[in-house]
Amino acid sequence: MTQESSENRKIYSLLEVSLGIRNAVAEAFPSHLWIKAEIAKLNYYPKSGHCYPDLVEKQNGIVEAQIRANIWSGQFMQINQKFRAVTGEPLKDGLKILFLARIGYHEKYGMALNIVDIEPSFTLGEMAREKLATIEKLKKEGVFEENKKRPFPLLPKRIAVISVETSKGFSDFVNVIQTNSWGYEFSIHLFPALLQGEGAIRSIGQQLREIENRMEEFDVVAIIRGGGGDVGLNAYDNYSLSKAVAVFPLPVITGIGHSTNETVVQMVAFANKITPTEAAHFLIQQFHNFSVRLKTAVEKINRASTKVFDEEKQKFSHLLRFFEVHTKNLLSREAVELNLIGKNLGRNVSYSIQEADNRLKTLSAGLLQKPKQTLKDQQVQLRNITRMLGIQVRQELNNSTNKLESLQGKLELLKPENVLKRGYSITYYNNKPVTDASVLHQGQTLHTKLHRGSVEVLVEKVNKQTKDE
Amino acid sequence: MNKISYKEAMEKLEEIVSGLESDEIPVDELAAKVKEASRLIRICKSVLYETEEEVNKVLKEMQEEKPLEE
Amino acid sequence: MNKISYKEAMEKLEEIVSGLESDEIPVDELAAKVKEASRLIRICKSVLYETEEEVNKVLKEMQEEKPLEE
Amino acid sequence: MNKISYKEAMEKLEEIVSGLESDEIPVDELAAKVKEASRLIRICKSVLYETEEEVNKVLKEMQEEKPLEE
Amino acid sequence: MNKISYKEAMEKLEEIVSGLESDEIPVDELAAKVKEASRLIRICKSVLYETEEEVNKVLKEMQEEKPLEE
Amino acid sequence: MNKISYKEAMEKLEEIVSGLESDEIPVDELAAKVKEASRLIRICKSVLYETEEEVNKVLKEMQEEKPLEE
Amino acid sequence: MNKISYKEAMEKLEEIVSGLESDEIPVDELAAKVKEASRLIRICKSVLYETEEEVNKVLKEMQEEKPLEE
Numbered sequence: 001m002t003q004e005s006s007e008n009r010k011i012y013s014l015l016e017v018s019l020g021i022r023n024a025v026a027e028a029f030p031s032h033l034w035i036k037a038e039i040a041k042l043n044y045y046p047k048s049g050h051c052y053p054d055l056v057e058k059q060n061g062i063v064e065a066q067i068r069a070n071i072w073s074g075q076f077m078q079i080n081q082k083f084r085a086v087t088g089e090p091l092k093d094g095l096k097i098l099f100l101a102r103i104g105y106h107e108k109y110g111m112a113l114n115i116v117d118i119e120p121s122f123t124l125g126e127m128a129r130e131k132l133a134t135i136e137k138l139k140k141e142g143v144f145e146e147n148k149k150r151p152f153p154l155l156p157k158r159i160a161v162i163s164v165e166t167s168k169g170f171s172d173f174v175n176v177i178q179t180n181s182w183g184y185e186f187s188i189h190l191f192p193a194l195l196q197g198e199g200a201i202r203s204i205g206q207q208l209r210e211i212e213n214r215m216e217e218f219d220v221v222a223i224i225r226g227g228g229g230d231v232g233l234n235a236y237d238n239y240s241l242s243k244a245v246a247v248f249p250l251p252v253i254t255g256i257g258h259s260t261n262e263t264v265v266q267m268v269a270f271a272n273k274i275t276p277t278e279a280a281h282f283l284i285q286q287f288h289n290f291s292v293r294l295k296t297a298v299e300k301i302n303r304a305s306t307k308v309f310d311e312e313k314q315k316f317s318h319l320l321r322f323f324e325v326h327t328k329n330l331l332s333r334e335a336v337e338l339n340l341i342g343k344n345l346g347r348n349v350s351y352s353i354q355e356a357d358n359r360l361k362t363l364s365a366g367l368l369q370k371p372k373q374t375l376k377d378q379q380v381q382l383r384n385i386t387r388m389l390g391i392q393v394r395q396e397l398n399n400s401t402n403k404l405e406s407l408q409g410k411l412e413l414l415k416p417e418n419v420l421k422r423g424y425s426i427t428y429y430n431n432k433p434v435t436d437a438s439v440l441h442q443g444q445t446l447h448t449k450l451h452r453g454s455v456e457v458l459v460e461k462v463n464k465q466t467k468d469e
Numbered sequence: 470m471n472k473i474s475y476k477e478a479m480e481k482l483e484e485i486v487s488g489l490e491s492d493e494i495p496v497d498e499l500a501a502k503v504k505e506a507s508r509l510i511r512i513c514k515s516v517l518y519e520t521e522e523e524v525n526k527v528l529k530e531m532q533e534e535k536p537l538e539e
Numbered sequence: 540m541n542k543i544s545y546k547e548a549m550e551k552l553e554e555i556v557s558g559l560e561s562d563e564i565p566v567d568e569l570a571a572k573v574k575e576a577s578r579l580i581r582i583c584k585s586v587l588y589e590t591e592e593e594v595n596k597v598l599k600e601m602q603e604e605k606p607l608e609e
Numbered sequence: 610m611n612k613i614s615y616k617e618a619m620e621k622l623e624e625i626v627s628g629l630e631s632d633e634i635p636v637d638e639l640a641a642k643v644k645e646a647s648r649l650i651r652i653c654k655s656v657l658y659e660t661e662e663e664v665n666k667v668l669k670e671m672q673e674e675k676p677l678e679e
Numbered sequence: 680m681n682k683i684s685y686k687e688a689m690e691k692l693e694e695i696v697s698g699l700e701s702d703e704i705p706v707d708e709l710a711a712k713v714k715e716a717s718r719l720i721r722i723c724k725s726v727l728y729e730t731e732e733e734v735n736k737v738l739k740e741m742q743e744e745k746p747l748e749e
Numbered sequence: 750m751n752k753i754s755y756k757e758a759m760e761k762l763e764e765i766v767s768g769l770e771s772d773e774i775p776v777d778e779l780a781a782k783v784k785e786a787s788r789l790i791r792i793c794k795s796v797l798y799e800t801e802e803e804v805n806k807v808l809k810e811m812q813e814e815k816p817l818e819e
Numbered sequence: 820m821n822k823i824s825y826k827e828a829m830e831k832l833e834e835i836v837s838g839l840e841s842d843e844i845p846v847d848e849l850a851a852k853v854k855e856a857s858r859l860i861r862i863c864k865s866v867l868y869e870t871e872e873e874v875n876k877v878l879k880e881m882q883e884e885k886p887l888e889e
Binding site: 495496497499500503504506507510511 | 544546589601
Binding site: 356375 | 685689692693695696699700702704706709712713716717720723724727730731734738741742
C-alpha cells in the first residue's frame, strides 16, 4: 500500500482503513475474551499508572504470536494487587497470565488488548508447572544435588557476592560480615547483577560464568538480593539459572528473600539462607566452627599437656615414695636379719659352751667315781687275798698236822710194845730175833720177850715150815 | 594453595592433639609438638583474623621456616 | 647430663624399680642405685620442667595473641 | 675395714652361725669366731646405717628440690 | 700352761676317763692320771670360762651398740 | 720298800696265794711266805691309801673350784 | 737239831713208817726206828707249831692293822 500505486486503484485514507479495521475487530470480537499469553514486557509506567504489556506466545522458545496490551491505571492497581496477593509475584515480564480482555483497535495506536482482569491462579499454576519442570529436569540430569555435594571450605573467607551494590540486602550482608565483633576477616568481591525479573537469569548467569573463570580466587558464592520484597522471585525457578547454580563448582549460598515457596535456585544452592543477614551469619558461623575447633585444639593441648605433666609429676612422687618405702623395708629387713643372726649367735655360742661344760662335767663325774671305785675294788681284792692267804695257810698247816698225826698214829700201832700187848712176843737167840725155826736146834736156850717181862725158853723141837704157810 | 595449607594445618593440628590425648607423644617430643601445634594454630588463626594478603604473608613465612609436609 | 632422653631415663628408673621390687639389688649397691635413681629423676624433672616452661610459654603466647572466641 | 662387702660379710656370718649350729667350731676358736661375727655384724650394721643415711639424704634432697609447680 | 688347746686337753681327758672306765690304768698311775685329768679339766674350764667371758663381753657390746631401727 | 709297784706286789701276792692253793709251798717256807705276803699286802694297802688320799685331795680340789656359771 | 728241814723230816718219817708197814724192818731194829720216827715227829711238830705261831702272829698283825676305809 504505497503511495506509488494510487492511480488505478481506490485509495483509502489511513483513517478510513483504520476505522474499517476498528469496526471489523469490534464486529469479530464483540465481547471480552479470556486469553492466555506470556508477558514479554510489562511496560508499566508508574507516572501515569498505565501499563502496556507486550504479550507473546512462544513455542519452543520461538515467538509465534505477539500483541500489545494495555491495562489502564484504574484497573492495574487492583489487578496487580490481587495478582500479587495470590502468586507472590507482581505482574512482570515473563509471566504467563490468563486475562480477560477486549480486543480493540485504535486508529492511532493500533491493535491492543485492553486487559480488564487477570486470573492470578493460572499464573500460579503455570509458575508451579514451570518450577516442577525445572526440578524434574535437573533431577533427571542428576545435577539437582550437585552444589550441595560441593566440599564446603573450612573457612569461606573469600566470598564472591552476586548482588546489587546499592541494595539494602547487599549492604546488610556486608555490614554483618565486616562488623562482626570477633574480628573475622573476610574478603568480599561484588559481582553486580540484576536480581529480579527475567533479566536476572541472564545477568546472574553471566556473573556466575565470570566467577567460574576466576574460581581459584574464591571460596564461596553468595547470591544476595535484598529490599525487593517477595516479588520477582520466579526467575529463580528458571531452569537455566537453576542449573547454572546447581552445577556451579563452588558452593553457592543464597540470601534472596523471604519466600514461603522456595525457589529452585534456593533448593539447589549449597545453602539457602533466606535473608542476606542470615547468609552472612551462616558464613560467620563457619568461622565460628573453625574457631571452635581451634579453641578445642588449644584446650586439648593445654589439658593433655597438663595431664602429661601431672601424671609425670605423680610418677615422680610415686617413685620417691617407692624408693623411700622400699629401701626402708629392705634395710629394716636386713636389720632384723642381722639382729636375728646376733641373737642366734648368742644362743648358739651359749649352747656350745653349755655343751662343752656338760661334757666336761660328765668327764669330771666319771673322774670322781671311777678312781674311787677302782680303789675300792682293789681293796676288796686285797682283802680277799688276805683272807685267802689266812685260809690257805691254815689249811696247809692243818694238812701238815693231820698228816703228821696220821703218821704218828701208824707209828704207834707199829711200836713193838703195842704188838706185845696184844699177845705177841719176840724170841731172841744170841740177842737176835728169831724169825726162822730152821735155824734153831733143839736144846738151845732162847730169850722171849713178852709184853710184861721175859722168859728163858728151851727149844724142844724144831718144826721146819715153809714160808708160805 | 592457601586452602590446602590451612586445611592441612588444621588436620595436622588435630592429629597432634589426638596424639597428645592418646599419650603417644613422649615427653621428650612434647615441647616440639606443642610448638608445632602453636605454629599450626597461628596459621589457622591468621586465616580467621588476617586479611588475605596478610594470610599469604604468614603462610609464606611459615613455609620458609619449615615446610608443613613432613 | 641431659644427653639421656626422658624416655631412656624413665626406662632406667623402671629398671631400678623392678630390680628393687624383685630384691635383686644387693645392699652394697642400694645407695648407688638410689643415687642413680635420684639423678635420673632429677634429669626427668629437669626435662619435664623445661618442657612445661616451654609449653606454658607457647600456650600463653597463643592465648595472648588475639584469643579465640566463640 | 669396709673392704668387705655387705654380701660377703653376710655370707661369712651365716657360715659362722651354721658352723656354730652344727657344732663344727672348736671351743678354742669360739671366742675368735664370735668376735669375728661381732665384727661382721658391726660392718653390716654400719653398711646398713650408712646406706640408710645416704638414701635418706638423697631422698630428702629429692624432696627438697624445688618441686615442679603443680 | 695354756699351751695345750681345749681340743687336745679334751682328747687327753677323754682318753684318761675312758682308760679309767675300762680299768686299763694301773693303780700305781691312778693318782698321776687323776691329777693329770684334774689339770686338764682345770685347763678346759679355764678356757671355757675365758671363752664365755669373752663371748659375753662381745655379745653385750653387740647389744649395747645402738641398734638399727627396725 | 716302795720300790716294788702295786702291780708287782699284787702279782707276787697272787703267786703266793696260788702257790698255797696248789700246796706247792713247803711248810718250812710257809711262815716266810706269809710274812712276805703280809709285807706285800701292806705295800699294796699303803699304795692304795696314798693313792686314795691323793685322788681325794685332787677331787676335793676339783669340787671346790668355782664352777662355771650356768 | 733244827738242821733237818720239815720236809726232810717228813720224808724220813714217811720212809720209816712205810718201812715199818712193809715189815721190812727186823724187830730188833724196830725200836730204834720207832724212836727215830718219834724224834722226827717231834721235830715236825715243833716246826709246825712254830710256823703256826708265826703265821698267826702275822695274820693277827695284819688284822690289827688299821683297815682301809670303806
